[in-house]
Amino acid sequence: MRKLTWFNTTALTLGFAFLYLPMVILVVYSFNASKLVTVWGGFSTRWYGELMRNEAFLDAAWVTVKVAVMSSTLATILGTMAAYVLVRAGRFAGRTLFSGMIYAPLVMPEVITGLSLLLLFIGIGMDRGVMTIVLAHTTFAMCYVSVVVSSRLVSFDRSLEEAALDLGCTPFEAFRLVTLPIIAPAVISGWLLAFTLSLDDLVIASFTAGPSATTLPIKIFSAVRLGVSPEINALSTIMIGIVTVGVISASLISKRSMLRQSAEERAADRT
Amino acid sequence: MRRLTLIAVPYLWLLALFLVPFLIVVKISLSDTALAIPPYTPELDLREGWAGVKEFLAGLDFENFEFLASDDLYWRAYLSSLQIAAISTFLTLLVGYPIAYGMAKAPEHWRPTLLLLVILPFWTSFLIRVYSWMGILATEGYLNQLLISIGIIGEPLTILNTNVAVYIGIVYTYLPFMILPIYSSLERLDGSLLEAAEDLGCSRFSAFWLVTFPLSKAGVIAGSFLVFIPALGEFVIPSLLGGSKTLMIGKVLWEEFFNNRDWPVASAVAVILLLLLIVPIILFQRNEQKQREAEG
Numbered sequence: 001m002r003k004l005t006w007f008n009t010t011a012l013t014l015g016f017a018f019l020y021l022p023m024v025i026l027v028v029y030s031f032n033a034s035k036l037v038t039v040w041g042g043f044s045t046r047w048y049g050e051l052m053r054n055e056a057f058l059d060a061a062w063v064t065v066k067v068a069v070m071s072s073t074l075a076t077i078l079g080t081m082a083a084y085v086l087v088r089a090g091r092f093a094g095r096t097l098f099s100g101m102i103y104a105p106l107v108m109p110e111v112i113t114g115l116s117l118l119l120l121f122i123g124i125g126m127d128r129g130v131m132t133i134v135l136a137h138t139t140f141a142m143c144y145v146s147v148v149v150s151s152r153l154v155s156f157d158r159s160l161e162e163a164a165l166d167l168g169c170t171p172f173e174a175f176r177l178v179t180l181p182i183i184a185p186a187v188i189s190g191w192l193l194a195f196t197l198s199l200d201d202l203v204i205a206s207f208t209a210g211p212s213a214t215t216l217p218i219k220i221f222s223a224v225r226l227g228v229s230p231e232i233n234a235l236s237t238i239m240i241g242i243v244t245v246g247v248i249s250a251s252l253i254s255k256r257s258m259l260r261q262s263a264e265e266r267a268a269d270r271t
Numbered sequence: 272m273r274r275l276t277l278i279a280v281p282y283l284w285l286l287a288l289f290l291v292p293f294l295i296v297v298k299i300s301l302s303d304t305a306l307a308i309p310p311y312t313p314e315l316d317l318r319e320g321w322a323g324v325k326e327f328l329a330g331l332d333f334e335n336f337e338f339l340a341s342d343d344l345y346w347r348a349y350l351s352s353l354q355i356a357a358i359s360t361f362l363t364l365l366v367g368y369p370i371a372y373g374m375a376k377a378p379e380h381w382r383p384t385l386l387l388l389v390i391l392p393f394w395t396s397f398l399i400r401v402y403s404w405m406g407i408l409a410t411e412g413y414l415n416q417l418l419i420s421i422g423i424i425g426e427p428l429t430i431l432n433t434n435v436a437v438y439i440g441i442v443y444t445y446l447p448f449m450i451l452p453i454y455s456s457l458e459r460l461d462g463s464l465l466e467a468a469e470d471l472g473c474s475r476f477s478a479f480w481l482v483t484f485p486l487s488k489a490g491v492i493a494g495s496f497l498v499f500i501p502a503l504g505e506f507v508i509p510s511l512l513g514g515s516k517t518l519m520i521g522k523v524l525w526e527e528f529f530n531n532r533d534w535p536v537a538s539a540v541a542v543i544l545l546l547l548l549i550v551p552i553i554l555f556q557r558n559e560q561k562q563r564e565a566e567g
Contacts, residue, residue, distance in 0.1 A: 008373035012385070015370035019392055019446065022403035025413060029406065038411050082281040089278055098278075101285040107552050109504025111521045112541045115528060116292035119538070123295055139288040142281070171273060200396050203506055203525075217398050224398075224511065228406045236399040243395045251387055 023240055030233035037228045047234040057219060057235065064199060064216040067130060071137035072194035078138065079145025079194070080187055086146065087153040105143045113140060114207030121208065128210030136208040137201060141194035148193060152186035185254070192250070196243075300538035301331035311535050335539035345540065348518040349547065355434060355509075355519060356502040359441035363498045364491065366442055367449035371490075372483075374450070375457035386454075393447045400444050401511050408436050408512070432514035440508040445501065449494035456490030457483070489562045496555035503551075504544055520544050 030048075034041025051057060082102055089095075105113065117136045121128055156179070164174040180187070202217040209218060223232055302311040339345040374385045392400060407413050408431040415427040430436050460483065468478040506521035513519070520540065528537035 005376070007369075008376050011369035011373040012377070015366070015373070016388060018366070018443070019388070022400070022407060022443070023392070023395070025407065026399070026403045038406060038409065038413060038416065078281050078284055081277055082285075085278050085281060089274060092278060094282070098282055098285070101289050105289060107500055107548065107555075109501070109521060109544060109548070111504055111506050111524045112293075112296070112545060115524065115537060115541055116296045117288065119295045119299060119534070120288070120292035135288060139284070142284070146281075196394055200398065202398055207528075217396070220398055220402070221507075221511075224402050224405065228402075228409065232402065233406075236396070236402065239399060240395055244391065247387070247391050247394050251383075255383075 026233055027237045027240060030230070030237040032230060032233075035230065037230055037233070047230045048238075051231050051234045051238075054231065056214075057216070057231075060214050060216045060219040063130060063213050067133050067137060067205075067213075067215060068195050068198035071134045071141060071198045072191050074134070074138040075141035075145050075194040076187060076191045079142035079190055080149050080183075082142060082146035083148075083150035083153055087150050102143050102146055105140045106147070108140075110201070110203035111207075114204040117204070118207040127212075128208060129213045132208045132210070133205050133213060133215065136204050137194075137198040140204065141197050144193050144197065145187075145190035148190040149183060149186045152183045156182060296538045296541050298331070299535055300335055300542045301333065302535050303330070303332075303334060335535045336543070338536065339539055339543065344518075345523070345543075348520045348523045349543070351518040352503055352520040353547070355437060355441075355517075356499050356505075359438045359445075359502055360495050360499040362438055363442045363445055363449045364495060367446055367494065368453055368491070370446075371450045371453035371457055374454050375460070382458075389447050389450050389454075397444060398507060401440050401508055404436065404440055404443065404512060405431060408439070431512065432517075434513065434517055436512035437509050437517055437519075440512040441498070441502050441505065444508065445498040448497040452493040452497065453487055453490040456487045460486055489558065489565075492558050493555070493562075496551060496558070500548060500551055500555065503548060520547075 029037065029040075031043050031045065032040055033044035033046060082098075086099060086102065114136070117132075117139070118128075121132050126132060160178050160182070161174050164178045165171065169177065200217065201215075202221050205215045206218055206221075209215060220232060220235065223229055299311055370389075374382060374389070377385060405412075409415075410427045410429060410431065412431070414430070415424075418424045419427065430439075464482050464486075465478055468482050469475070473481060504521045505519060506525055509517045509519040509522045510525070513522075521544075524537055524540045524544065527533050527540060
């Protein structure tokens with residue numbers, strides 16, 4: 001058992017303080033009664049009430065969730081297909097271009113992705129709104145999904161699939177009954193990643209959203225451009241809370257299923 | 272047949288929504304600004320057949336790029352983006368390395384929790400993480416209040432709306448990208464190498480520089496590219512934390528498009544930004560490949 005030296009303890013303490021203090025301050029000051037954001041005026045949940053009455057924010061939140069659900073689901077389907085093509089389809093004409101188009105959006109600056117999609121939508125005369133944001137988010141999120149899923153497919157024992165085919169499965173059945181259950185954790189984390197990327201995106205949504213659809217990040221950005229606002233602090237606290245609960249419960253669930261799996265393996269070894 | 276559908280669906284999607292839009296940007300960057308809808312000429316008119324295509328091609332030129340080269344606003348924006356991205360990458364490395372090192376040296380049963388704590392901010396909204404610094408760095412903000420109350424400074428410091436605030440914002444938001452690859456290369460490090468170095472008379476400090484650091488170089492390089500590449504095209508951080516004097520190319524592109532409505536110039540800015548990114552991206556790919564080969 002190694003002990004932490006004073007240097008490592010200091011590095012970890014300062015490092016995590018730096019990572020978490022700004023968010024802690026934000027959460028604490030969201031319960032500030034004063035309208036002056038940086039002066040403490042007593043405890044109050046006033047800004048949460050104001051937020052709940054703010055129709056514009058509620059509408060934007062609804063649009064954001066709708067866009068995120070649709071685009072992450074589409075992106076998961078397309079991204080899993082793309083991962084399958086990358087890992088399993090072997091050689092085909094234009095494979096290099098295909099893998100290039102999977103990896104390029106990951107490093108493409110958002111301003112360029114947003115600009116190019118907007119110019120496309122205008123070029124084909126498509127009305128901008130929820131649909132255009134969904135198309136844009138699906139496109140960049142599917143690349144993230146395919147990277148996550150293909151890393152799982154690479155380490156996957158192919159003979160299991162072949163056995164299913166030998167036993168009379170159609171290729172689709174083999175995928176549904178054998179491959180999918182094994183890659184499911186990667187597909188689920190791909191979906192979660194796509195969902196978060198969509199919820200979080202400001203730049204691409206600003207380019208591709210029309211006047212009829214405003215997402216929450218667009219709304220937040222235009223509000224905070226003018227400075228710190230207590231309502232945004234309350235909104236941020238809610239969002240931080242949801243993410244924290246989500247990530248911690250996801251990690252607990254995966255830890256439990258890992259423990260169960262190793263218990264089952266031990267039980268199997270004994271028999 | 273099934274294989275063909277499987278390939279065709281994602282392929283056509285990416286062609287239509289990634290490659291074609293990008294070619295449109297290149298095309299518009301070669302067009303001229305016009306007071307029309309859409310605000311550029313020439314437009315491709317396929318109804319006129321081959322003559323239309325020829326006329327269209329004749330209308331394209333490099334005027335926008337010549338304009339970018341002649342106006343020093345753009346030069347300065349490109350250079351200052353490179354400078355801001357490079358300085359903040361270096362600062363992120365300085366902050367991130369000790370954290371990754373501490374994590375790798377922490378007792379084994381702590382590591383999953385520490386790892387979760389590094390990843391958690393990555394799932395929280397980027398915009399909110401940038402925003403959280405506005406209250407801290409403002410003239411009447413928490414940092415100035417703290418420093419004045421303990422008597423370090425008499426007058427509040429101006430940090431918000433300067434490049435310093437942009438550095439802080441980039442270091443803060445991209446820190447997990449630096450920590451994770453360095454941590455994974457340090458975690459694999461064989462502890463007996465350090466013991467050997469100490470047995471051979473190395474001080475702990477020189478053992479670090481001669482053994483640990485060189486062996487974590489792959490992680491350092493990967494982390495630096497993961498920060499540098501997105502920082503170069505960053506828009507949110509300079510526009511919320513930076514001042515009117517903070518020049519970054521992502522912000523220039525945004526303003527050119529939304530405020531000046533000059534689509535051809537915005538497209539030309541995008542094309543050059545991409546050219547600027549190609550070199551670091553290729554270097555990054557090469558580093559990754561080298562690492563894979565070393566492992567495989």
